[in-house]
Amino acid sequence: MTVGGQSPIVVQSMTKTDTRDIMSTINQIKGLEDCGCELVRVAVPDAEAAQSIQAIKKAITIPLIADIHFDYRLALMALAAGADGLRLNPGNINEPENIGKVVRAARERQVPIRIGVNAGSLPTTTDPQSTAAERMVTAALEQVKLLESLDFDLIKVSLKASDVPTTIEAYQDIARKIPYPLHIGITEAGTPKTGIIRSAVGTGTLLYLGIGDTIRVSLTAHPREEVIAAYEILKSLNLRQRGPILISCPSCGRTEVDIVKLAQEVEAQLATIDRPIKVAVMGCVVNGPGEAREADIGIACGKGRGVLFKKGEKIGVVEEADFLNTLMSEIEKMCQESR
Amino acid sequence: MTVGGQSPIVVQSMTKTDTRDIMSTINQIKGLEDCGCELVRVAVPDAEAAQSIQAIKKAITIPLIADIHFDYRLALMALAAGADGLRLNPGNINEPENIGKVVRAARERQVPIRIGVNAGSLPTTTDPQSTAAERMVTAALEQVKLLESLDFDLIKVSLKASDVPTTIEAYQDIARKIPYPLHIGITEAGTPKTGIIRSAVGTGTLLYLGIGDTIRVSLTAHPREEVIAAYEILKSLNLRQRGPILISCPSCGRTEVDIVKLAQEVEAQLATIDRPIKVAVMGCVVNGPGEAREADIGIACGKGRGVLFKKGEKIGVVEEADFLNTLMSEIEKMCQESR
Numbered sequence: 001m002t003v004g005g006q007s008p009i010v011v012q013s014m015t016k017t018d019t020r021d022i023m024s025t026i027n028q029i030k031g032l033e034d035c036g037c038e039l040v041r042v043a044v045p046d047a048e049a050a051q052s053i054q055a056i057k058k059a060i061t062i063p064l065i066a067d068i069h070f071d072y073r074l075a076l077m078a079l080a081a082g083a084d085g086l087r088l089n090p091g092n093i094n095e096p097e098n099i100g101k102v103v104r105a106a107r108e109r110q111v112p113i114r115i116g117v118n119a120g121s122l123p124t125t126t127d128p129q130s131t132a133a134e135r136m137v138t139a140a141l142e143q144v145k146l147l148e149s150l151d152f153d154l155i156k157v158s159l160k161a162s163d164v165p166t167t168i169e170a171y172q173d174i175a176r177k178i179p180y181p182l183h184i185g186i187t188e189a190g191t192p193k194t195g196i197i198r199s200a201v202g203t204g205t206l207l208y209l210g211i212g213d214t215i216r217v218s219l220t221a222h223p224r225e226e227v228i229a230a231y232e233i234l235k236s237l238n239l240r241q242r243g244p245i246l247i248s249c250p251s252c253g254r255t256e257v258d259i260v261k262l263a264q265e266v267e268a269q270l271a272t273i274d275r276p277i278k279v280a281v282m283g284c285v286v287n288g289p290g291e292a293r294e295a296d297i298g299i300a301c302g303k304g305r306g307v308l309f310k311k312g313e314k315i316g317v318v319e320e321a322d323f324l325n326t327l328m329s330e331i332e333k334m335c336q337e338s339r
Numbered sequence: 340m341t342v343g344g345q346s347p348i349v350v351q352s353m354t355k356t357d358t359r360d361i362m363s364t365i366n367q368i369k370g371l372e373d374c375g376c377e378l379v380r381v382a383v384p385d386a387e388a389a390q391s392i393q394a395i396k397k398a399i400t401i402p403l404i405a406d407i408h409f410d411y412r413l414a415l416m417a418l419a420a421g422a423d424g425l426r427l428n429p430g431n432i433n434e435p436e437n438i439g440k441v442v443r444a445a446r447e448r449q450v451p452i453r454i455g456v457n458a459g460s461l462p463t464t465t466d467p468q469s470t471a472a473e474r475m476v477t478a479a480l481e482q483v484k485l486l487e488s489l490d491f492d493l494i495k496v497s498l499k500a501s502d503v504p505t506t507i508e509a510y511q512d513i514a515r516k517i518p519y520p521l522h523i524g525i526t527e528a529g530t531p532k533t534g535i536i537r538s539a540v541g542t543g544t545l546l547y548l549g550i551g552d553t554i555r556v557s558l559t560a561h562p563r564e565e566v567i568a569a570y571e572i573l574k575s576l577n578l579r580q581r582g583p584i585l586i587s588c589p590s591c592g593r594t595e596v597d598i599v600k601l602a603q604e605v606e607a608q609l610a611t612i613d614r615p616i617k618v619a620v621m622g623c624v625v626n627g628p629g630e631a632r633e634a635d636i637g638i639a640c641g642k643g644r645g646v647l648f649k650k651g652e653k654i655g656v657v658e659e660a661d662f663l664n665t666l667m668s669e670i671e672k673m674c675q676e677s678r
Contacts, residue, residue: 005516005646014589014591015590015591015592016590016592016599017591017592018592019592020592021381022595025490025592033353042591042592042594043591044592045592045593049592052602052650056563067591067592067593069593069625089625092625118625118626118629119626119627119629119630119633120550120626120627120628120629120630120633121625123627124627134451134577139409142574160454161584162619162633164575164577165547165576165577166578166597168547175402179421187588187626188586188587188588188589188619188621188626188630189586189589189603189604190585190587190606191585191587191603191606193443193571193606194571194575194585194631195587196535196539197535197536197539197568197571197572198571198575199537200535200539200543201540201543201544201546201547201572201575201576202543202575203538204503204539204541204543204544205543205544205547207540208504208507208544209499213384218585218588219589220588220589220598220599220602220603220620221589221599222599229536231535232532232536232537233536233540236533236536236540236541237503237504237540238502238503241675242490245533246530246533247501247528247529248464248525248529248530248534248559249525249526249527249557250353250355250527250528250558250559250560250562250565251355251559252353252354252355252381252406252556253354253355253356253358253359253364253381253382253383253384253388254355254382254384254406254408255355256590259559260355260560263529263530263559264530264559266534267529278529280501281559282527283461286428286431286457286459286460286525287409287458287459287460287526288459288460289500290457290459290460290461291458291459291527292420292502294458294459301550308348327369
C-alpha cells in the first residue's frame with residue numbers, strides 16, 4: 001500500500017467499534033475490506049486497545065493505523081502490537097521528548113506517522129489572532145520540523161476542520177510548503193444527508209486542485225457509508241474506478257416514461273456488478289441519444305419505446321415493458337465479454 | 340430576483356410534471372417554493388405546454404423559465420404566455436434567423452435568455468477533434484455572439500456535461516471569456532445516492548473557484564431533493580444560509596455514547612427549525628469541546644454525561660438520558676432569543 005506520489009488515491013475509514021472488543025472490530029474491518037476500504041484506523045484510548053491490535057492484525061488483510069491522543073505511551077504499545085501506521089494529534093501530544101520516543105520506535109519499524117491536525121483540538125500555543133486555517137498549518141509545520149529533526153520522513157499530514165472553506169484553504173497552503181503525502185477529509189461532517197455533501201464539496205475541490213493522496217469521509221453513520229462515499233467522490237473526478245457509473249436524466253415535463261422508477265431499478269440491479277461499466281438511462285430525445293451514445297450501454301426512452309446504444313452504436317429498439325430486462329441483459333453480456 | 344454580480348447564488352429547479360397538466364405543475368412548484376426554490380423551469384415540448392404557462396404563472400410567486408428545444412416558435416408562445424425567462428439549446432435551435440425572432444421578442448419584454456449548452460446535445464457543426472469542454476465553450480460563444488449582434492445582453496450561460504472534470508473545465512474557460520452570469524450544474528448526474536455526490540463535487544469546486552451565479556442540482560428524483568441538495572452545497576461553502584447546520588462526529592472506538600442515534604434524533608428535530616443555527620453533537624473529549632465551543636449550541640458527550648456549550652461558553656453538565664431534550668430546549672430558547 002503506497003500513499004502519495006503517483007499512486008492511486010487510497011480510500012480509508014475508521015472503525016466505530018470498541019477496539020478492545022476484538023471480534024466486533026475484526027468483523028467491522030472485514031466488512032470494510034469487502035466494500036473496498038484500503039487502510040483502516042482504530043481508536044487507541046487505552047493500553048488494552050493498543051494490545052488488541054495484535055489479534056486484530058492477524059485476522060485482517062489491510063494495513064491498520066493506530067489513532068493516538070493524549071498519551072504517547074499508547075503509540076509505543078501500538079507499534080509493539082504491530083500497527084502499520086500511527087496518527088498523532090499535535091493538539092494533545094506535543095512534548096518533543098515524548099514525540100522523540102515515538103518517532104525512534106516508528107523509524108526502527110519503518111512505520112509512517114500521520115500528523116493529524118484537527119481544528120477542534122488545536123494546540124493552545126498557536127497564535128489565537130490568526131485564522132483557523134493558519135493555526136492548523138502552523139501546528140502541522142511545527143510537528144513536521146520536529147519529526148524531520150529526528151531524521152524521520154515517513155510523514156503524512158492532515159488538516160481537518162468542519163468548516164469546508166477553512167479546510168480547503170489550509171490544505172492549499174500546506175501543499176505548497178511540504179513534500180509529504182496529504183490525508184484529506186472534512187471532520188465532523190455530520191450525518192450522511194449533509195455530511196456526504198460537505199465531504200464531497202471539500203475533498204472534491206481539493207482533489208480537483210491536485211491535492212490529496214488518501215481520503216477519509218467522516219460520517220456519523222456505519223463506516224461502510226464512508227467508504228462508498230469516498231469512492232463516489234473519486235469516481236466523479238475519474239480518479240478511481242469501482243463498479244458501474246449510472247448516468248440518468250432528472251426527467252422533466254418532456255419525459256413520457258417513468259425514468260425515476262427505471263433508474264432506481266437499474267441502480268438496484270447494478271449493485272451486484274463490479275465492472276466499471278458506464279450505463280445511461282435517459283428520458284427523451286433532447287440529450288438522450290447523445291448521452292446514451294457516450295455510455296457503454298445506454299437507453300434513450302421515448303413514448304412506449306426506447307433506443308438502445310452499445311459503445312456508441314445503436315443496437316436496437318426496445319418496447320417499454322422490456323426496458324429493464326433488455327438493458328440488464330446487455331450489461332451482463334458486456335461484463336461477460338470483458339472478463 | 341437578480342442573477343449574477345454580487346447577488347446571492349440563486350437556487351433553481353425544474354418541474355417533472357407534464358407542463359400541460361396545469362394543476363400538477365402548480366402544486367409541484369408551490370412545494371418547491373416552500374423548500375426555498377427561487378426560480379423554476381418548466382419543459383415546453385408543445386404549444387399546449389407553452390400556453391399553460393399563463394395559468395401556472397398566476398398561481399406561483401417565483402419566476403418561471405420556459406425550457407425550449409427544437410422549435411423556436413414555442414419560445415415565442417412562452418414569451419406571449421408570460422414566461423420570465425427562456426432557456427434555449429444551441430444544439431437544437433441554431434438558425435440565426437429564428438433565434439433573431441426570439442431575441443427580438445425577449446428584448447421587448449426584457450426577458451433573459453439562458454444559452455443552455457449540454458454535452459449530450461452539442462451542435463453537429465462544432466469540431467469533433469476538440470475536447471468536449473472546448474466544443475461546449477465554442478457552441479456557447481457562437482450563440483453569445485449572435486445574441487450580442489442582435490443588441491441583446493440579458494444573457495445567462497450554462498455548459499453542462501455528465502462528466503464532472505469536463506464540466507469544471509468548460510466553466511473555467513468560459514468564465515474567463517464572457518461577463519454574463521453562469522448557471523451551473525452537472526447534467527444527468529443520476530439518482531440521489533450518486534448524483535448528489537457528483538453534483539456536490541462539480542458545482543462545489545466551481546463555486547469555491549468563484550464561478551456560478553445560479554445553481555440547479557439535477558437528480559433523478561423529486562425536484563424537492565434538488566433544492567435541498569443545492570442549499571446544502573451552498574451552505575457548505577458559507578455562500579447561503581438556510582436552516583440549521585449540524586456538525587457531528589463520526590464516532591470511533593473512543594466514543595462511549597450512541598452518537599449516531601443522538602445525531603439522527605437531533606437532525607430529525609432540527610428539520611422543523613428555520614434559523615441558521617449551528618449545532619454540534621460530539622462524542623468524546625478529543626475534538627468535542629473544541630467543536631462544541633465553536634457552534635451556537637454544542638454538546639461534548641462522555642460516558643454517562645455531556646458538557647453543554649452555548650456561544651462558546653460552558654453552560655452545564657447534562658446526564659445522558661437528557662442529552663436530546665436539553666439540547667433541543669436550548670436550541671428552541673436560542674431561536675426565540677434571535678427573533
